[in-house]
Amino acid sequence: MGDDWDEVICSAPSQSSAGGSWNNNNNQTGIKPPAGRGRGAAALASQMNSVKISSDDEWGAGVKAVKPVPSSNGWDAPAPKAGNSSDWGAPASTAPASSGGWNAPESTSQFKNDFDDQPRGGGWGSTGASGLKSTGGGRPCHKCGEEGHMARECPKGGGGGGGGSRACHKCGEEGHFSRECPQAGGGGGSGPRTCHKCGEEGHFSRECPQGGGGGGGGGGSRACHKCGEEGHFSRECPQGGGGGGSGPRTCHKCGEEGHMSRDCPQGGGGGDGKCFKCHEAGHTSKDCPNPFSELTEDGKPREQYIPEAVTCDEKELFKGIVCGERFNNFDKVVLQVTGKDVPQYITSFEEAGLRPLLLQNIKNSGYIKPTPVQKASIAVILAKRDLIACAVTGSGKTAAYLVPVMNILLEQGVAGASHGMLQKPEVVIVAPTRELAIQIHREACKFSYNSVLKSVIIYGGTVVNHQRTNLQAGCNILVATAGRLKDFLDRGIFDFTAVRFLILDEADRMLDMGFGPDIEKMVNHPTMPPKGIRRVCMFSATFPDEVQALAATYMEDYIFVTTGIVGGTNPDVEQLFFQCSKRDKRAKLMEVLQDLGDAKTIVFVDSKKTADFVAAFLCNNNLQSTSIHGDRLQSQREQALRDFKNGVRNILVATNVAARGLDIAGVNYVVNYDLPTDIEEYVHRVGRTGRVGNIGKSISFFDDEKDGPNVGKFVSLLTKSNADVPPFMQAMVSGVSGMGYDFSAPSSQGGFASRDVRRFGDKPGMAAALPTEAEESWD
Numbered sequence: 001m002g003d004d005w006d007e008v009i010c011s012a013p014s015q016s017s018a019g020g021s022w023n024n025n026n027n028q029t030g031i032k033p034p035a036g037r038g039r040g041a042a043a044l045a046s047q048m049n050s051v052k053i054s055s056d057d058e059w060g061a062g063v064k065a066v067k068p069v070p071s072s073n074g075w076d077a078p079a080p081k082a083g084n085s086s087d088w089g090a091p092a093s094t095a096p097a098s099s100g101g102w103n104a105p106e107s108t109s110q111f112k113n114d115f116d117d118q119p120r121g122g123g124w125g126s127t128g129a130s131g132l133k134s135t136g137g138g139r140p141c142h143k144c145g146e147e148g149h150m151a152r153e154c155p156k157g158g159g160g161g162g163g164g165s166r167a168c169h170k171c172g173e174e175g176h177f178s179r180e181c182p183q184a185g186g187g188g189g190s191g192p193r194t195c196h197k198c199g200e201e202g203h204f205s206r207e208c209p210q211g212g213g214g215g216g217g218g219g220g221s222r223a224c225h226k227c228g229e230e231g232h233f234s235r236e237c238p239q240g241g242g243g244g245g246s247g248p249r250t251c252h253k254c255g256e257e258g259h260m261s262r263d264c265p266q267g268g269g270g271g272d273g274k275c276f277k278c279h280e281a282g283h284t285s286k287d288c289p290n291p292f293s294e295l296t297e298d299g300k301p302r303e304q305y306i307p308e309a310v311t312c313d314e315k316e317l318f319k320g321i322v323c324g325e326r327f328n329n330f331d332k333v334v335l336q337v338t339g340k341d342v343p344q345y346i347t348s349f350e351e352a353g354l355r356p357l358l359l360q361n362i363k364n365s366g367y368i369k370p371t372p373v374q375k376a377s378i379a380v381i382l383a384k385r386d387l388i389a390c391a392v393t394g395s396g397k398t399a400a401y402l403v404p405v406m407n408i409l410l411e412q413g414v415a416g417a418s419h420g421m422l423q424k425p426e427v428v429i430v431a432p433t434r435e436l437a438i439q440i441h442r443e444a445c446k447f448s449y450n451s452v453l454k455s456v457i458i459y460g461g462t463v464v465n466h467q468r469t470n471l472q473a474g475c476n477i478l479v480a481t482a483g484r485l486k487d488f489l490d491r492g493i494f495d496f497t498a499v500r501f502l503i504l505d506e507a508d509r510m511l512d513m514g515f516g517p518d519i520e521k522m523v524n525h526p527t528m529p530p531k532g533i534r535r536v537c538m539f540s541a542t543f544p545d546e547v548q549a550l551a552a553t554y555m556e557d558y559i560f561v562t563t564g565i566v567g568g569t570n571p572d573v574e575q576l577f578f579q580c581s582k583r584d585k586r587a588k589l590m591e592v593l594q595d596l597g598d599a600k601t602i603v604f605v606d607s608k609k610t611a612d613f614v615a616a617f618l619c620n621n622n623l624q625s626t627s628i629h630g631d632r633l634q635s636q637r638e639q640a641l642r643d644f645k646n647g648v649r650n651i652l653v654a655t656n657v658a659a660r661g662l663d664i665a666g667v668n669y670v671v672n673y674d675l676p677t678d679i680e681e682y683v684h685r686v687g688r689t690g691r692v693g694n695i696g697k698s699i700s701f702f703d704d705e706k707d708g709p710n711v712g713k714f715v716s717l718l719t720k721s722n723a724d725v726p727p728f729m730q731a732m733v734s735g736v737s738g739m740g741y742d743f744s745a746p747s748s749q750g751g752f753a754s755r756d757v758r759r760f761g762d763k764p765g766m767a768a769a770l771p772t773e774a775e776e777s778w779d
């Protein structure tokens with residue numbers, strides 16, 4: 001096996017350890033809102049403003065066609081105006097209707113004193129659309145050109161005729177209206193105008209001898225919108241009932257040709273023929289007999305939440321964490337790349353041969369050189385290989401996949417996304433939490449800025465119809481949480497047929513027992529291209545062996561990238577531990593937070609109840625805190641995060657829902673009020689600080705009773721991460737209390753490891769780790 005493994009060592013291992021000069025004053029001062037009792041009162045008021053209520057409408061609510069205004073004009077005016085009642089899809093139907101026989105080309109300029117530019121009913125002095133009657137004033141008669149009477153009262157000539165220099169629209173001669181033209185029947189084209197059906201001059205399309213019963217027929221080369229054939233309008237189409245799409249157009253409900261969605265024999269509301277409200281078949285949402293449930297399927301309060309769209313403001317979009325004083329330490333980190341035919345890693349973005357547009361967006365993001373995980377992953381993805389990348393928190397894994405994937409799409413000339421009932425994204429990215437998905441989507445919008453590529457996000461806790469409309473407006477890159485992804489897939493709103501890249505962010509979390517079954521279904525979906533055609537890339541700061549073995553089953557000959565201390569804690573985060581019993585935690589927390597002042601701090605707890613309790617406790621003690629956890633409404637979760645990011649609240653009390661991926665500027669401290677039992681979750685939690693070379697600090701309360709059994713894992717992790725092991729922990733594992741620990745044991749046996757299992761010949765059991773909080777539904 002050894003020959004197959006190419007190993008690239010980037011440079012000497014970093015010996016950087018936690019600690020260094022710690023600056024207590026380096027916090028970002030939060031703007032304090034007016035002090036108030038009760039948790040988040042001010043925040044709650046403002047967050048209510050951001051909640052928009054959507055209508056639970058039918059298919060494609062966001063793309064409703066504007067109804068044309070009826071017109072009595074027999075002319076199929078060459079430049080179609082609204083008001084033409086034909087079934088033809090007038091492409092730019094904006095102008096008002098005309099019911100007159102005259103198609104007065106410049107009526108507004110000719111009659112300066114007219115009250116308005118509205119269409120007229122024909123003849124002088126008729127009541128216009130404005131409702132005001134024209135007097136004629138000094139205007140000349142349209143027939144004889146003299147003032148004092150209207151054309152219909154003209155002593156010269158009978159009923160019609162073109163006034164002044166105006167010529168009849170049929171024969172082009174002066175002296176009569178087209179409707180009185182002696183040359184033809186009732187209609188016809190003026191001068192060079194031709195019939196819209198047969199293309200010949202001398203008659204209107206409704207009188208065309210070639211046409212069927214009169215009004216029908218497609219003019220010129222126009223084809224019927226239903227059957228695609230020429231010679232009749234869609235409303236007279238012999239092939240179909242009430243409606244239908246033109247040519248290849250299909251019903252919006254069942255996808256079949258020959259009828260419109262409202263006549264669909266499958267009934268129901270959506271693509272799956274089911275009501276959008278209750279998901280039962282046989283009726284549309286507006287006829288839904290089932291009372292609206294105030295609770296979601298998992299018993300949480302239901303809200304109709306439409307989140308804000310990602311900003312279009314360039315300045316805002318490119319804002320991010322500025323890399324810190326230790327950024328250059330990345331250069332000392334060991335980069336290991338293993339697998340068959342390892343592609344050569346890049347040393348600069350320019351060297352990767354990226355498209356100028358991407359290089360510009362990278363530059364605008366403030367990136368000067370790639371981080372180690374970017375050096376390797378960009379090369380691997382550009383070489384179109386499957387990939388597992390395991391790199392320390394805050395080291396730029398998001399850009400490590402977004403940039404090369406976008407480059408490939410642009411290189412291959414992928415068309416910009418277009419509207420369609422069934423979307424076929426080229427890239428699907430799945431994340432474990434809604435907030436992380438939002439962040440990834442924002443990054444995707446940033447790197448694809450000014451390009452044809454379109455990123456769309458779908459996630460739980462938001463109005464389905466809104467996100468469906470967004471998705472159906474076109475999508476190249478779909479960012480999703482697992483539940484909503486599955487839901488939209490089942491509803492037939494998108495499929496995987498065009499997928500070139502499937503990316504799992506926080507992949508070890510995505511493959512564990514919480515999400516694993518959903519991911520398995522997704523990868524084995526009938527529309528998913530097979531291994532080797534689709535590429536799978538997985539990223540995380542931790543990658544236990546048993547999860548890696550499972551991941552391997554979805555990939556073909558994957559490359560394994562690791563940087564620094566694999567699965568270890570970020571060396572730029574100083575980690576402190578205080579022994580503290582459950583009883584004493586509250587007082588200790590107050591003491592710690594008072595010391596930290598206005599510093600941006602995330603306080604992690606182990607349950608939603610505790611999150612509410614601690615946040616309320618802090619607010620009651622005049623500390624500006626808010627909370628995020630799975631029982632809060634999605635609008636509240638996002639508002640809490642916004643308040644924390646903007647400095648309205650400087651303390652965020654969170655469950656593990658905020659442990660992974662979130663990249664928030666200025667977070668200098670993480671407090672583990674409760675330590676997680678899952679060691680990987682600890683790595684991610686403390687990784688919310690100390691990002692891209694900035695310095696951070698974590699403070700953890702170690703409760704002997706609850707955390708004692710896990711002490712070995714912590715000692716192993718801290719040792720491997722070159723971090724200080726507190727003396728009390730050393731004592732606990734020294735054997736005095738019989739807690740000897742095998743640091744090199746595979747993670748499935750309680751050890752801590754993240755390495756290429758193929759290389760070490762491990763045969764880990766497939767028992768995946770349990771989610772940290774079984775009660776926490778994240779999606």
Ligand SMILES: Nc1ncnc2c1ncn2[C@@H]1O[C@H](COP(=O)(O)OP(=O)(O)OP(=O)(O)O)[C@@H](O)[C@H]1O
Pocket residue numbers: 320321323365366367368369370371374391392393394395396397398399540541660661662663687691692
């Ligand atoms: N090459 C770079 N130069 C400067 N900043 C960078 C670079 N790459 C990424 N960043 C910034 O580093 C921050 C962290 O990036 P990102 O969130 O992708 O890290 P991550 O490795 O995915 O972290 P986590 O493991 O916590 O999910 C972001 O603010 C990002 O804009």
